[in-house]
Amino acid sequence: MLLSVVIFLPVVAAGMLLAFPALSNRAASWLWVIVAAIDLALIVGMWAGFASNSAAAPSGIVDGIAYEVKIRWIPTVDASYHVGVDGLSLPLIAVTAVLFLAAAIWSLREQKRPRSYAALFLFLQTASIGTFAALDLILFFVFFDLSIVGMYFVIAGWGHGNRRRSALKFFIYTFVGSLALLVGFIGLFLGSENRTFDMVALAANPPLIDSPLAAGLVLLAICIGLAVKTPLFPFHTWLPDAHTDAPAAGSAILAGVLLKLGTYGFVRIAMPMLPDAWQRWAMIIVIAGVVSVLWGAFTALAQTDVKRMIAYTSVNHMGYILLGLGAAGLVAQADEQARAIAVTGAMVQMVSHALLTGSLFLLTGVLFSRGGTYAFDRWGGLARPAPIFAAALGVAAFGSLGLPGLSAFIAEFQIFTGSLQAAPVATVIAVTGIVITAGLFLVALQRLLSGKTQVPNPAEEPANRATNGRHAGVVSPAEPTETGQQPARRDRNVTTAVDDDTVSQATFKDLHGRELVATVPLLVLSIMIGLFPRPLLDVIEPAAAALSSLAGR
């Protein structure tokens, strides 16, 4: 019951917002924040209950599911309203609520139709949490598709630049992907012994065990559907456009939550329901992951637009998840413990990416709100007028490049260590990705924060650019001077030189108020996970172990 309240509270609030037009815009924005906060508080309560029970209970996926509700819905095909949480879904539900609260706080000053904006996001929250909590394929599919609809309107209605086109591209691409997913679901239904859409039953008694060809085709359909959403190479080209033109809060939700619907589908549906096919094709999954890792990293390196760059790093980070999940299917090559560690790492990566990329997108929103552009070459030296912004961006960037002390390290360390035994060559190739991401984030920091302060005037920026910020070539960092040749500028001279250089700085206001409250907690959470991962891992590890043994059947 509690879980259903958590799922539907936001959409009920959205309905209220639309039903009472007398409510002022400001009140609507605050109502959104309050509802998001209540939802988060309920989830924290659920977490506490789950964590105290999980020591005794079985680990999840097929049994030991908490807060379970099952109500008959379409009995002819055995589809039901079946929801529940376990170690795989709970962390994602929690991080979803955190991100939606951050988005709500971020959007407190939204000027453009704030009531509909709030209603739309609340609707999206229900769709997202519903997808993670769903234990029935049809229910999953319904929530999954509703999230696409919601995000379409967010981008088309509140985006900038070429928003209509990007929104349409996003919608059609991911919708077509979801159709492939639906075909896969029907295949699972037809292949199942009892003709059911129930995810728990399907995972407990996997369909199509005796027909490898059919199982392979069903897996292919499901993987294509999820790969579009995740996104994986070569299905990722909707992502940079959608991100670039989405509003900051929309980008944060898109990257932080909606991409996870794809990766979550792999762990919830593909792996436990088609273990045979997963093992047979695991190497392909690993290769798809590694290609995405490198492709995302290299293309991100070449971008000249901050937001596009971060969008491409998502492809890179999602690639690591697929590497870990694929490695978990290579049963012959690796032992149980290593595969479970790889899955744990992949799960932590989902949570970590949500926090870090969510905060990165919110922070790039600061750039757009101040200067109306994301182009690297229009900005410079922002550490001077905006030290807090610089610090937050620095922490988020270092987190995203996998620095220990933040959550991404916990994720990537486990993915690499868990995958090496199963797929040594692929893992070693994938590891190089963290150097490229390190390079691109440091170059980005350097371009934005150091050097002469440069702030574009939003009035002069073409607000509705006809083309997106396509890459125009790599702007490499200032070439390191020939070492040992030129004397470094003298220590004390530099400080005076800097004092003389009085560039206009009044135009860039530092991070403040709602911006601070929305972004800093995300980073603090990431640091807490990075320093003290046990509370999160205690929830994930049993489920990850259960999953890797289910996938290893």
Add this chain to the structure above:
Amino acid sequence: MTAVQAALLVMVALPAAAGAVLTLTRTHRVAAPIAVATAGLTTALAFASALARPAVSYPFVAGADFALQVDALAALTVPMIAAVTLLVLVFAARSIRQSRSRFHGLMLIFSAAALTTATAASLPALLFAWEVMGATSYALIGFWWRDSARVSAGLTAFLTTRTADLGLYVAAGAALAGGAGMGLADLPAAADPWRHVATAGIVVAALGKAAQLPFSFWLSAAMKGPSPVSALLHSAAMVAMGAYLLLRVEPLLASTGWAGPATAWIGVLTAVLMGVVALGQRELKQLLAASTIAQLGFVVLAAGVGTVSGGATHLVAHAFVKALLFLTAGAWLSALGTEKIAELRGAARPWPIVGVTATVAALALAGIAPLSLWATKDAVLTAALESSGWLYAAGLAAAALSAAYAGKILWVVWRRGPRTKVRANDAGRISAVEQAPLVVLGVGAAVLGVLALPPLSGVLADALGGHAAISVAGLTVSAGIAALVLLLMLRLRAPEPRWALRWLGLEAAAHAVVVRPCLALARALARFDDHVLDRAVMALAAAVPVLARAAAGADDDGLDRGVEAVAGRVRRLGQVARVPQTGAVHQYFLQTVAVFTAGGVIWSVYAVMG
């Protein structure tokens, strides 16, 4: 948790926490006192844990604890790191005048990371501290971030060392796969071939951090950071930690058979080549940077030939020598406004304490008896001789080179004659607070050699593993060579070939071989992404309307026309059917007769044929 375990935890957590607070707040007035007090407390705790040898561990990720332990090797190194941090921070309290809070905060975080690295007993703990150390070094080298070139230098340092760090990630995976667990001490028990993979990974990571060949160039760029940063990071802690890691995993190196000789040769080759590079430098800090790498080459050599005690004593003594020299370079740089060696003529004279301590350090660096590095270096060389004569010979050549580059500085700073003007303003003063740490470091640089001489050498060799024996002949030979070369440098001009001045062209090579191809690949892939992949998707999407128009056309011109054609036929048939219906009865009779006649004919034909 016992009190000593708590001491160990506080030793790493206190500077980390204080550093984080200082970095994130702006408390410029109290930053330096807080930092010095924290470092002082940390130093006390470091000595306490060195005596008590505690170990702590807490669960971190599955199958790998976060384990810290002060064993004999750490007991020797940890107090050194803490003490040098304290002394450098005392010096920096006055010499850093901008963004004090950020500077001291980052230095404290760095020292916490270095202390964790030194005490790490498991791979996750090591990797954790190792990478944080790299990231803080990025922030410290690029401390003056308004100057983009300095930030680039930090970037070069971080990216180069992180590339090498990939080895540690691989090593961690190999440790898990090898089934021996993530403890550093357990690695030799890992199953083959994973043991070899782990060894290779650790060696690469260590060589990268220690700036050994071929990674050396990053340390040259790193000299763009403030001098106190170089004094801590590039003498006692970060670079030294690379060599330290090799000492720590010496049993693993020895267990593989190939790793020992390989590291020994890389170490000695680095010592020789970087000695030449150091001799060829024209700037003091560049010379010191190259010499640091060369001296750490001896430590790497020590790890390769299995004398942990020799390597560790050399590491500790060198930290004092080099920290002192970097601080001196910083003091001269700010007082005289130059770091060109030629322009430092007579620099030792206006400030006698600075001059004398620097001289002690330079003589120690040269290997003059009875100063510290003379004895410690020889402890390493003695062990090298046992495994190979060639290693020993190369080591001796490297020792001679150290005497040469030490002489290059020493004679200039004492030479009389016209000299660079001392700056008139406040910058031209070197205060007592700045001079006091130099004296302490100078004492260390002079006397720490006792660690490598009997009776202490025996105690250390028992505790750490290594060679207790000291050959008097070897000591005499190296002392003689050092003195001879040092005197020769009075007369000779140091060769400054272009390739040495440019650090063997290593950075240019890295740019040509790695950086530029990567950037080109990135551009190519991005172009492919935009122009091929995205276009293909859009073309596919664009094909839909085309198909739709075709379908609509087929609908209009095919199906619909067909239906209408059928309708037309039917209409025509209807018209034809209307023709006989005239309304005249006689015509209907006629038609009936015709039909019956035809029917009768057909029936009779059928009957006849039938």
